[in-house]
Amino acid sequence: MGVHSMWEDYPELAKDLSSVIELIDSQIHVRDKTIETIVKNFLHSGGKLLRPAYSLLCSQIGPEQDKERAIAIAAAIECIHMATLIHDDVIDEAETRHGNPTIHSQKGNKYAVYSGDYLFCLTFNLLSKYAQSLSQLEFNVKGMEKILTGELEQLNSQYVEPVSVKDYLSRIAGKTAQLFAVSCYSGAVTSKAAKRATMQAWNLGHYIGMAFQIIDDILDYQSDDQTLGKPVMNDFRQGIYTLPLIYAMKENRQAFIPFIAKKDQLTDNDISAISDLIKQYQGIEKAYDLAGKYTNKALKELEKLPDGEYKNILYDITASLLKRNM
């Protein structure tokens, strides 16, 4: 099974990622073939597999290589990621993901809720089979809880005036950075890495996740070729206020208040006006600066890890996150 083209320069990693997908595929057994097809199609819909990739790379930190376990842990991580994506699409009423119609838009909430639940079960099934100890599992489960509560916070702050950079960072720490941290940490644990190195892997994942989410949020404010240069701004339309806006509002809060008050009634002219205001107050530049700081923190954690080919790959992909041509 082919994986995303971003991995083609790293053939061994690409092969392992392909094994991750195959393992998940082999675990999906639902008597109802409609559901089985939905879940399998979602699995093969071309996600980037960033989290399992980080987990696999970090599974080379320690002295022991247990490929089977490393692949299973990476598979568990991708399963929980897919489960949260499917449930998020129900919640956001999103129509497409990766350019494909979402499960809930195709088949209704019923199938989406259960497909996500099924993937949650697969996650814990894989973890309970392949985790080395109950305490490793507990650590993983605590991670999942934070991911969920991060989402909950986002949900409840919809259309609420954004408060501070600090609140934003705490939200994305739960929503995104937590799973990247769990990915790197769990990978390191499979290789019996020293305690110190597993914590460095955790930090590495956390900083990568922070940078990744900030850049993801920036991209939403930037033009998209398909829309002839118009910014997408789906997040703003849905009342999810991210870092570029928060920085711009620090310069001129009043300018944005009327748009926030309009909630989901924004016109295309409003969107253009907001986009111009954010440019005027350097919201995007400042957000990029912060993403750069997190990327540098990640690279600094990375330097501390034992040398090896995996480290060069981690360096490459982490540095290229800032460019996000991937």
Place this chain on the structure above:
Amino acid sequence: MGVHSMWEDYPELAKDLSSVIELIDSQIHVRDKTIETIVKNFLHSGGKLLRPAYSLLCSQIGPEQDKERAIAIAAAIECIHMATLIHDDVIDEAETRHGNPTIHSQKGNKYAVYSGDYLFCLTFNLLSKYAQSLSQLEFNVKGMEKILTGELEQLNSQYVEPVSVKDYLSRIAGKTAQLFAVSCYSGAVTSKAAKRATMQAWNLGHYIGMAFQIIDDILDYQSDDQTLGKPVMNDFRQGIYTLPLIYAMKENRQAFIPFIAKKDQLTDNDISAISDLIKQYQGIEKAYDLAGKYTNKALKELEKLPDGEYKNILYDITASLLKRNM
């Protein structure tokens, strides 16, 4: 915290069930207080706690009593039960549960999907903290998977002409009996019961669950005081065809086909007509007979277990399941 009045004759069990609720309550921490309140209200909305009760009683089968662990396992079981109920209510678009408005009807799908997910996390969190071994956990997780796939099958057979008693039994085995079996089995494991006794506990739970669900399905065809003697028949209205209908259709399939073809367009006259037909062909009596057979199988498994006060209570509540005045 008071528990359901059905337990008032068993003060020690009632106390332990109250500890189960307190433990779950103490684990619910969501920064967003709206969600926290939703989940806590649901917890305290007066469910019968049958599954944790069976689990606690079976935790007295073996030679060792580990109350803390037994309560935690019972709590995990109640959490997964609550999670599936909340997600089922999203799927069924149910308006009320236990006479209270459902979460999705009060707050929308968003909150219901996440509240259920949050409870899934609590389940696995409790299991990973209190399970004795990873293999016990795997067993539990496999159980959850079956519960889900049981629901999925029900979902996909909506408004589809029911096929056979065998298919019905296989559906309720997954949907209901599995969690009762996991409850009894996991309880027994906490007491370090012998392998043989834990398997007897599993069978006991399975038979109880089968009887419980058949009777639950019968109740849907029976009159409800509040509706002045009219049968509720919510299941039939929603295209979920259960045992009384399946038995009646074996006698006269043609009589029911036009009603099934009407799907969700049934009038009140249709409902009365179906109810009369089911009476005419003894659908309810036959279903009761089968529930009685499962109850007897459960009581026979129970006899094999070591003597003790817990066994008398198990006998009482299992025998009274058939009457279902509880």
